[in-house]
Each structure stands twice: as structure tokens, then as C-alpha cells.
Amino acid sequence: MRNILQNETPLLQVENLRTYFSSARGTVKAVDGVSFTVNRGETRAIVGESGCGKSMTALSILQLVPEPAGYIDGGRILFEGEDLLDRTWEQMRDVRGKDIGMIFQEPMTSLNPTFTIGWQLREAMTIHGKGVEEANERAIELLGRVGMPDPVQHLKQYPHELSGGMRQRVMIAMALANRPKLLIADEPTTALDVTVQAQILALIRELQLETGMAVLLITHDLGIVAEISDHVTVMYAGQAVEDSPTRDLFREPRHPYTRGLFASLPARNRRGQDLATLEGTVPDAANWPRGCRFEERCAYNFGACSEIAPKENPTGSDRPVRCHLWDPEIPNRPSVGLPVAK
Amino acid sequence: MDPQASNQPAVTQPPFWESDLFLNAIPIVAVGLLVYAFVTARKQPLWAEAFRRIRRNPLALVALGVILLYAGIALLDSFGSTDAKTQTRKTILDNIFEREQERTYSAPFASVTTGEPKPQKLKAPGSHLMGTDGVGNDVFYRTLKGARTAFIIGGLTSLIATPLALILGMVAGFYGKWRDDLIQYVYTVLASIPSILLLIALVLVLGRGVVQICIALGVTRWVGLCRLTRGETLKHRDREYVRAAKALGASDFRILTRHILPNLLPIVIISVTLGFSGLVLSEAILSYLGIGIDPGGGIGSWGNMINAARSELARDPVIWWNLTSASVALFILVLAFNIFGDALRDAIDPRLRS
Numbered sequence: 001m002r003n004i005l006q007n008e009t010p011l012l013q014v015e016n017l018r019t020y021f022s023s024a025r026g027t028v029k030a031v032d033g034v035s036f037t038v039n040r041g042e043t044r045a046i047v048g049e050s051g052c053g054k055s056m057t058a059l060s061i062l063q064l065v066p067e068p069a070g071y072i073d074g075g076r077i078l079f080e081g082e083d084l085l086d087r088t089w090e091q092m093r094d095v096r097g098k099d100i101g102m103i104f105q106e107p108m109t110s111l112n113p114t115f116t117i118g119w120q121l122r123e124a125m126t127i128h129g130k131g132v133e134e135a136n137e138r139a140i141e142l143l144g145r146v147g148m149p150d151p152v153q154h155l156k157q158y159p160h161e162l163s164g165g166m167r168q169r170v171m172i173a174m175a176l177a178n179r180p181k182l183l184i185a186d187e188p189t190t191a192l193d194v195t196v197q198a199q200i201l202a203l204i205r206e207l208q209l210e211t212g213m214a215v216l217l218i219t220h221d222l223g224i225v226a227e228i229s230d231h232v233t234v235m236y237a238g239q240a241v242e243d244s245p246t247r248d249l250f251r252e253p254r255h256p257y258t259r260g261l262f263a264s265l266p267a268r269n270r271r272g273q274d275l276a277t278l279e280g281t282v283p284d285a286a287n288w289p290r291g292c293r294f295e296e297r298c299a300y301n302f303g304a305c306s307e308i309a310p311k312e313n314p315t316g317s318d319r320p321v322r323c324h325l326w327d328p329e330i331p332n333r334p335s336v337g338l339p340v341a342k
Numbered sequence: 343m344d345p346q347a348s349n350q351p352a353v354t355q356p357p358f359w360e361s362d363l364f365l366n367a368i369p370i371v372a373v374g375l376l377v378y379a380f381v382t383a384r385k386q387p388l389w390a391e392a393f394r395r396i397r398r399n400p401l402a403l404v405a406l407g408v409i410l411l412y413a414g415i416a417l418l419d420s421f422g423s424t425d426a427k428t429q430t431r432k433t434i435l436d437n438i439f440e441r442e443q444e445r446t447y448s449a450p451f452a453s454v455t456t457g458e459p460k461p462q463k464l465k466a467p468g469s470h471l472m473g474t475d476g477v478g479n480d481v482f483y484r485t486l487k488g489a490r491t492a493f494i495i496g497g498l499t500s501l502i503a504t505p506l507a508l509i510l511g512m513v514a515g516f517y518g519k520w521r522d523d524l525i526q527y528v529y530t531v532l533a534s535i536p537s538i539l540l541l542i543a544l545v546l547v548l549g550r551g552v553v554q555i556c557i558a559l560g561v562t563r564w565v566g567l568c569r570l571t572r573g574e575t576l577k578h579r580d581r582e583y584v585r586a587a588k589a590l591g592a593s594d595f596r597i598l599t600r601h602i603l604p605n606l607l608p609i610v611i612i613s614v615t616l617g618f619s620g621l622v623l624s625e626a627i628l629s630y631l632g633i634g635i636d637p638g639g640g641i642g643s644w645g646n647m648i649n650a651a652r653s654e655l656a657r658d659p660v661i662w663w664n665l666t667s668a669s670v671a672l673f674i675l676v677l678a679f680n681i682f683g684d685a686l687r688d689a690i691d692p693r694l695r696s
Contacts, residue, residue, distance in 0.1 A: 064588050066580065068518050097590035104589075109582040114388065114604040123600070124590045158387050174590065 009081050011214050012038040012061070012182055017075035019053070019060045025286040030056045032238035032288070033075070035312070036231075038182065043208065043215040045229035045246070047222060047261075051282055053238040054218045055105075058186050061216075062102060063092050079182075098128045101175030105187040107167035111159035117143075117170050118155030124177040142173040146203060165196035172203065179211060186218045201228055222265060226250060234258050237282050237293035240312070241322045254321045256298045292324065304330050362424050362431070369420040372497070388608065388690065395689035402685030408678035416490040419642075439486055442466045444478035447654075447661055456659065473663040475650065485667045487642025491635065492675060494552055495559070495625040496618040502560030504567065504614055508606070511571025512598055516579050525572070529565045537562045541624075542633050550636040559624055567613055574609060578602045608690045616683035619676040626672055644668040 019031035031053040038044045046054045059065050060072055063084065077084040084095065096102075104110045111120060118139055125135035136155075143151035146169040159167060168188060175183055185204065189197035205228050208215055217229060225232055225246060232249050234242040234257065242255040253259045263276040280297040283289055292298070295305040304324050313320035314327035324330045358364055383389035396402045415435065422433030432440075442465045447456045453467030464470070472481040514525040532540075544558035578584060579602070587601050628634035629645020637646045651665035 059585075062589055064585060093591040093593060095591070096588065097592075102586075102589040104582050104586055106582050110586045112583045112587070112601050112605070114386070123587075123592070127591050127596070160387070171586070174586070 010037040011040045011080060012216070013078040014057070014061070015076040015078070017057065017060055017077065018073040019056050019065055020071060020073045021069045023069060023286065028285045029238055029288060030285060031060060033312070034235065034238070034240050036233045036240060036243060038214045038216055040181070040214055041208070041212050042230040043217060043228055044231045044233065045217045045219060045225040046233045046235055047219055047225050048235035049220055049282070051285070052235045054235050055186055057235070058102070058184050058216065058218050061184060062096050062100060097124060097180070098178045099180055100182045100184060101178070101180035102184040103168070103171045103175045103186065103188050105190050107164050107171055107191060110171050111167055113159055115158070116155065117157050117159065117162070121155070121170070121174055121177065124174045128178050138177065142177060143170070145207070146170070146173045164192050165199065168192060168200055169203070172200070172207070176207060176211070180213060182214045182216060184216045184218070187220070189224065204228065222261060237288065238285060239293065239322060240320070241294065242320065244319045248319060254319065254326065255323050256300050256325070257294050260297070260299070300325060300334065302334050303332065362422070365431070366421050369417055373417070392686070392689040396685055399685050399689070402682055405678040405681035405685065408674060409682060412489045412675050413493060415486050416493045419487060419490040435486060439480070439483045441469055441480035441483060444474045446474070446478055447476060448474045450663055456661070457657065472667040475664050476654070481664050481667050484642060484647060485644070485671045488644040488647070488668065488671060489642070489675070491552065491642050492622045492625065492644070495556060496621040498553065498556040499559040499563060499621050500614050500618065502556060503564040504610065506560070507564040507567035508571055508610065511568040512575045512602065515572040515575025516594070516598055516602070525568070529568050532562070533565045541628060545628065545633045550633070552635060552641060555625065555628065555634060559621060563617065563621070567610065567617070570609065570613060571606060574606050575602055578605050612683060612687045612690060615679065615686055619679035619683070622672065622676055622679070644672045
């Protein structure tokens with residue numbers, strides 16, 4: 001809202017992104033027409049279960065989709081108004097690590113085991129033209145900033161000498177080395193202990209307030225979404241099914257899938273009961289169903305669901321929901337507790 | 343113009359690669375590089391740990407000791423000076439171990455010749471540790487001369503084959519697609535030609551010098567390492583840290599040389615160490631087949647000694663020392679390299695797995 005009032009172009013605008021993989025079974029449409037925006041300084045979370053295409057969406061932005069099978073089939077990725085897909089591989093290198101930093105899920109393997117922390121931190125900066133001396137000073141500063149107790153000593157250490165939480169701090173320091181405008185965090189806390197998770201999230205939040213960067217957070221954890229994001233995109237089967245300000249989503253989830261996710265969370269008022277689960281699995285990405293992709297698992301499905309693919313934003317509101325229940329043009333919608341669109 | 347100078351027979355200046363300066367500089371450079379590599383490696387935790395493990399392994403230390411002994415002999419045979427009068431180069435080894443040439447065969451420590459109807463007294467009785475061969479050369483001395491050749495063959499061939507295998511393997515593994523297809527095609531074709539035939543053909547074309555044999559061996563020996571490198575690169579290419587380096591904006595060249603190569607080095611070094619003994623054996627086999635080192639060139643070769651010993655075994659009394667001396671020398675060096683290579687692999691592998 002703030003940015004619309006200020007009439008700014010969003011920092012990152014992904015439009016109808018399609019990332020496909022060619023495989024022996026045919027074309028796997030991992031990301032199939034995803035759109036969202038990230039405004040300056042805000043946090044956008046992409047949430048969804050394993051295999052829904054959220055990581056591939058993140059990798060597509062930096063064009064790091066695993067080759068040779070994966071490729072970006074179409075769409076636009078506007079960063080500060082410029083389409084990154086128009087850039088050559090060489091030109092993309094200026095964006096990576098400089099304008100957009102990225103941290104990964106596995107801090108245990110994201111650092112090269114053969115080099116010291118200091119070497120790798122300095123490299124993050126010397127690639128983009130900083131001198132070695134300057135890079136070294138900044139490396140010490142960064143390690144201190146991400147909460148490493150003894151930065152000068154840590155520079156000489158190798159990754160295997162650090163714990164997972166420490167390594168993730170180093171990864172964050174590397175990603176932030178060149179003061180990026182956008183930080184993409186691909187499940188940054190999944191591989192960490194719960195206590196360390198909270199620390200890392202607090203650190204990201206803190207650094208964000210300090211530097212004013214935007215964060216694109218990929219996660220499957222609604223708890224993390226509630227904690228640090230401003231906007232949420234819920235992804236299912238390669239598509240965005242719901243896009244909403246975080247507070248509104250938690251107050252009133254609209255898509256049946258989102259509702260299912262919330263229902264499967266442990267809650268205080270359901271103590272002692274079994275956790276609800278979403279029955280079934282995601283359909284085959286090489287062969288998406290003709291109609292709604294969630295239809296088989298949906299508690300509210302009706303006639304139109306298996307026949308017609310739902311529109312991305314049937315109501316045309318600022319809270320898009322990819323579901324027939326919200327589409328005024330679909331006849332005979334059951335009213336099953338979902339509020340009707342205004 | 344000095345008339346006297348033109349009348350004198352021109353003293354032919356040897357080409358630079360045969361000059362004392364060059365021949366003495368090579369071993370110094372080689373040893374220097376090895377020491378430098380060792381000192382650099384010690385600073386790396388992976389290697390420091392590997393060296394610690396080797397120090398705790400007595401068998402590996404014995405093997406290393408044997409290798410160093412052979413290397414020492416090879417070095418003694420590398421430094422030398424050319425006599426101005428006779429224009430022949432004498433190495434330190436020559437000065438210590440060369441014995442007077444006898445008439446013909448003589449048994450170890452014997453004082454008379456063997457194989458002649460009437461045994462003759464030796465010029466240097468009792469001084470031939472392993473006897474003498476058919477033309478009266480000291481067998482022990484000739485065996486020692488073989489060490490340098492073995493190291494040159496192993497080292498130079500590794501120097502030719504390793505970069506070739508590394509570059510092609512990394513390119514194939516990292517880029518995939520047509521580059522991978524092309525490189526795989528080349529080495530599959532090469533591997534499907536019987537290597538001994540290819541070696542014979544190459545040696546016949548290139549000649550029978552040491553360097554030529556190294557080139558021929560290098561051309562046929564890079565396939566295995568290339569396959570290994572390709573597979574390892576393929577594995578590392580999809581590792582998170584490579585993706586992280588890409589996300590930082592690193593170029594392909596930087597990722598290959600700075601991120602993937604250091605992770606390949608341990609496995610490459612193990613493979614080269616284990617391959618070394620195979621190369622030493624190859625030289626012996628080639629020489630035995632009569633397409634190895636030119637026996638007339640004055641360069642030591644265990645293969646040539648074994649080849650020459652073929653007919654000696656049929657004699658009565660049996661001339662066994664020529665064959666024994668060369669075979670044992672060859673066997674011990676190959677065994678030492680195999681044991682040390684295995685120990686090195688065991689010392690590095692646990693860390694590779696984690």
C-alpha cells in the first residue's frame with residue numbers, strides 16, 4: 001500500500017514466469033505462470049509444500065535453474081523496471097551477488113570446504129571489483145554484524161570448523177557483502193535447530209531494517225511467514241494460488257489449499273486432537289490436470305473444478321485467489337463457509 | 343679473423359637442452375616445486391590431516407622411504423658435469439658407482455669371468471655387487487641408472503596426461519551438452535583401440551627417446567583420469583557451494599579453477615600416485631618388447647635389462663643376476679608406489695566422504 005501511494009515502481013516484478021524442465025517423461029512444468037511483486041524494503045514470502053516450484057521460482061530470478069534440463073520458457077522478471085531475462089549470462093553476473101544476494105537452504109554445503117571463511121567472503125567482494133584490503137576490512141565488519149563472536153579469528157577458519165548456524169551467518173554475510181537491494185532467502189532456516197532458526201530470522205529482520213533491502217523469503221513454514229513477511233504468495237503445483245498481505249491471510253485464508261495449510265498447523269484450541277492433514281499428493285508436474293490442480297485434494301470441489309482451470313484472479317481484487325469458489329462467473333458454486341467475494 | 347681458430351676442428355657446442363646448466367636445473371626446479379606443493383598443502387586442513395594419518399602409518403612411511411631412496415639415486419644421476427676433453431657427461435652417480443668394464447659375464451662378487459671356456463681374471467675382482475653383464479658392464483650400476491629413467495617416465499608422462507585429462511574432464515563435466523559428447527566420443531574411441539598397438543604406432547612415429555615415449559604414454563594414459571575428473575566435476579557442479587558462487591556472480595572460469603579444481607585435487611593426486619607405478623611398468627614392458635628406450639643411448643632402463651636377460655636364462659650356468667637385479671629394483675619401486683598411493687587414499691578419503 002505504502003508503495004502504491006508513493007507511486008514507485010516495485011523493486012522486483014515477476015510476471016507470468018514459466019520455468020520448465022525437459023525430461024524423459026516430457027516437459028515438467030515446475031513453475032507455470034507465477035506472478036508477484038516485491039516492493040522496496042518489504043518482505044515477500046513464498047510458501048508452499050515441497051515440489052510446488054517455490055525454489056525454482058527463486059532460482060529463476062537469478063537465472064540459476066539447473067542446466068541443462070531446466071530452462072525459463074517465458075515470462076518477465078523486472079528488476080527496477082528492467083527485464084533480467086533480456087540480459088546475457090555475462091550481464092547477469094553483475095546482478096548476482098551485487099544487486100541481488102542469495103542464501104540457500106543447506107549451510108553445511110553452501111560453503112566451499114577447501115577454502116577459509118575469509119577467502120570466500122573476500123571473493124564475494126573482489127568478484128565485484130573491490131580491492132583485497134578493503135574486502136578484508138569489510139569481511140571483518142560483516143562477520144561482526146552477523147553476530148560472529150570473534151570475526152578476525154573466524155576469517156582463518158574452514159567451514160567444517162563452524163556449526164550450521166554459524167555457517168548460515170557466514171552465508172548471510174556473503175550475500176550482504178555488496179549491499180544488495182534484494183535478498184533471496186531459500187529456506188534459510190530449514191536445516192537449523194529451532195533456537196538457531198529464531199536467531200537467524202531475527203538477524204535477517206534486523207539487517208533488513210538497517211539496510212532497507214527487500215527480502216524474498218522461500219519457506220514452507222507458516223510460522224516464519226507470520227513472523228517476518230509483509231506479503232505472502234501461496235504456491236501450489238507450480239502456480240500462485242493466493243496472494244495477500246500477511247495479516248489478511250492469517251485473518252482470513254481464502255483458497256481451500258491455504259485453509260488446509262492452516263488446518264494442519266498445531267493450535268492451542270485443538271490440543272489433544274490429531275493434526276489435520278491434506279490427503280493425497282501433488283499431481284504429476286509433467287502432466288498437470290486440465291482443471292484445477294488442487295481439485296483432487298480439495299474439500300470444496302464441485303463440477304466445474306475438474307473441467308475448467310480456475311483464473312488467477314477471478315475477482316480482480318488486490319487479493320487474488322485462484323479458485324472457482326471466488327469466481328462470480330462460475331455457476332452453481334456451493335456456499336460452504338467461504339465468504340463470497342465483494 | 344683469426345686464421346688459427348678456423349683451422350681448429352670446431353668444438354660443437356651442445357644444444358641448450360643438452361647443456362649442463364639445463365640438465366642440472368631441471369631436477370632442482372622439480373624438487374623445488376614438489377617441496378613448495380608440500381609446504382602449501384600442509385596449511386590446508388585436509389592435507390594436514392592426511393599427512394598426520396600417513397605419519398601414523400608405518401607401512402606408508404617405509405614405502406615413502408623407499409620412494410625417497412629411489413628419488414635420491416635418481417637425483418644423484420641427474421646432477422653432473424661434462425668433461426671438456428672427452429665431451430661426455432658424468433653424473434655424481436657415475437663417479438661413485440661406475441666400475442671398470444670387464445670382458446664379459448661375471449657372477450656377483452666373483453673374481454673371474456663366467457661363460458668363457460677358460461675363466462679370465464677380472465680387472466676389478468670382487469667389486470661387482472651384482473656381477474657384470476654380457477659386455478662386462480656392472481649390473482648394479484646399470485640398475486641404479488634405471489631409477490632416473492623410471493622417475494622421468496612417470497613424472498613427465500603425468501605432467502603431460504594430467505593437465506590434458508583435467509581440462510577436458512572438467513569442461514565435459516561442467517558444461518555438458520555437445521562439449522561433453524565430443525570429449526566422451528574422443529576418449530571412448532581412444533580407449534577402444536588396444537593401447538599397446540597405439541603405443542607401438544606412436545613410438546614408431548615419434549622415435550625411441552625418453553621424451554617421445556612419455557608423449558606416447560601420455561596420449562594413451564589420460565583417458566582414465568579424464569573419466570574420473572568428468573564424473574567428479576559433474577558431482578561438484580550441482581553442489582550448493584557452486585550454486586552459491588554463481589549467485590555471487592562468479593564467472594565459469596573462476597568457478598572451475600577456484601571452486602571445483604581444489605575439490606578435485608585430492609582425488610587427482612591419489613590417482614596420479616597410483617598411476618605412477620603403472621607408468622614405470624609400461625616403460626619396462628615397452629622396452630621388453632623392443633620399442634622402449636633405445637638400448638644404445640646410454641640411458642638406463644630396467645626393461646632393456648630384462649629384455650637382454652631373456653637369452654641369458656637359457657645359458658648354462660644360468661646368468662640370473664641381470665634379470666634379478668632389474669626385476670627386484672622395478673618390483674620394489676612399483677610396490678612402494680602402490681602402498682604409498684593406497685595409504686594416501688586412505689588418509690584423504692575419510693575427509694572426502696564427510
